[in-house]
Amino acid sequence: MTEWIAVITITLLAVVSPGPDFAMVSRNSLLLSRRSGVLTALGIGLGVVVHVTYTLLGVGLLIQQSAWLFNIIKLLGALYLIYLGFKMLRTQKSGELAPSKVAPASDLEALRIGFLTNALNPKTTVFIVSLFIQVVGPDTPPAMQVGYGLFIAVAHIAWFAIVAMCFSAGAVRERLLAVRHWIDRAFGGLLVFFGALLGVASST
DSSP, rough: HHHHHHHHHHHHHHHHHHHSHHHHHHHHHHOHHHHHHHHHHHHHHHHHHHHHHHHHHTTTHHHHHOOHHHHHHHHHHHHHHHHHHHHHHHBBSSHHHHHHHHEOOOOHHHHHHHHHHHHHHHHHHOOOOOOOOSSOOTTHHHHHHHHHHHHHHHHHHHHHHHHHHHTTHHHHHHHHTHHHHHHHHHHHHHHHHHHHHHHHTTTT
């Protein structure tokens, strides 16, 4: 019971902390649609499953102990966030990216963005690996460990689905869409900032 309480508490605190996941769900919900936001949240949950899987297989310990491997993950995550950020920074007033037009995100695209944003996020790597090493005991049954992993994934999906609902609701969204290009640029700047932080961390 104590282990469960620790896992739930730490997971909820980690999920609600701001980061790239929050930025992407907020942006897609506000500027695209509620469906895109929820699918981005689902993609984030699938990314969490990747982290949980390699942690349960023991690869997480290897990543934690191998500085070069962890730095590669951080660098990939940084490059992906910076790539997304620069795309948003180039948004024009019409809502188009110069010089070519961009179609609204498909369901698969929204899912992919959420998945890659989380799967390449070293913050999630550190969180899940540390949680299973420091909190979950070695004598905890494998089925229980899988249950913890599923809870972490579902908690991410549930929280970010709520975020998607909030940012896609009502008249506020309609007003904000009038300044969509500035909102897109703001979220783009945040992603570039997060990516730059990861890039600096991976080079030190």
